[in-house]
Amino acid sequence: MTPETHEWAQSLDTLHDQAWKRLARGVADRRAPCRHPTLATVDAEGTPQARTVVLRAADPKAARLRVYTDRHADKVDEVQLTPKATVHVWDNVAHLQLRLIASVEVLIGPAVEPVWAQLSDHARQCYGFSPASGSAIDDGLAYDKQPSADSLAVLELTLQHMEVLHLGHRHRRARFSRSDGWSGQWVTP
Numbered sequence: 001m002t003p004e005t006h007e008w009a010q011s012l013d014t015l016h017d018q019a020w021k022r023l024a025r026g027v028a029d030r031r032a033p034c035r036h037p038t039l040a041t042v043d044a045e046g047t048p049q050a051r052t053v054v055l056r057a058a059d060p061k062a063a064r065l066r067v068y069t070d071r072h073a074d075k076v077d078e079v080q081l082t083p084k085a086t087v088h089v090w091d092n093v094a095h096l097q098l099r100l101i102a103s104v105e106v107l108i109g110p111a112v113e114p115v116w117a118q119l120s121d122h123a124r125q126c127y128g129f130s131p132a133s134g135s136a137i138d139d140g141l142a143y144d145k146q147p148s149a150d151s152l153a154v155l156e157l158t159l160q161h162m163e164v165l166h167l168g169h170r171h172r173r174a175r176f177s178r179s180d181g182w183s184g185q186w187v188t189p
């Protein structure tokens with residue numbers, strides 16, 4: 001499929017719809033480009049912090065995404081201080097760049113027990129380190145894994161704005177906002 005055949009890029013509605021289809025594909029398919037977005041937050045000094053994450057859920061109706069992380073990871077402290085994040089993906093299959101600006105809620109404790117119950121033993125290994133994630137250690141492997149539900153945090157990202165750039169024969173760029181019901185606005189690329 002070439003960019004010229006991406007007919008969905010021609011209208012705001014279908015472009016918005018396609019962005020959510022790509023996100024849903026990322027959740028379902030380990031090899032899809034949207035599987036591994038970059039999550040950007042701002043730290044206490046105002047420095048942008050970006051890292052790769054796995055996209056765990058994408059709900060187009062509520063315009064919400066979910067990411068799982070270790071409760072003691074720096075990104076959790078960052079969003080507790082500044083509850084905002086941007087998710088970035090370059091989907092090279094659809095020729096789409098997505099910049100998704102979100103407010104963030106951190107879910108921990110009983111709220112994440114159903115999520116923990118569904119994780120495989122292998123997946124659980126990512127949540128619970130001693131010393132805590134980001135601690136200075138004497139050697140690259142001088143840490144233990146102590147998986148526990150208490151160490152899991154779910155970041156619930158409620159999208160406020162979506163900016164979608166399609167690279168085609170002629171590029172198209174659009175902004176969508178929760179405040180106008182995601183109707184969308186073309187902008188110059």
Ligand SMILES: Cc1cc2nc3c(=O)[nH]c(=O)nc-3n(C[C@H](O)[C@H](O)[C@H](O)COP(=O)(O)O)c2cc1C
Nearest residue numbers: 036049051052053054068069070073074075076134
């Ligand atoms: C392919 C890939 C997938 C990753 N997925 C996650 C993830 O889903 N959640 C997470 O917290 N960290 C994930 N990481 C690790 C983060 O990129 C980061 O190194 C770690 O979370 C610490 O970030 P922080 O100190 O900014 O919180 C992933 C890294 C890679 C390379």
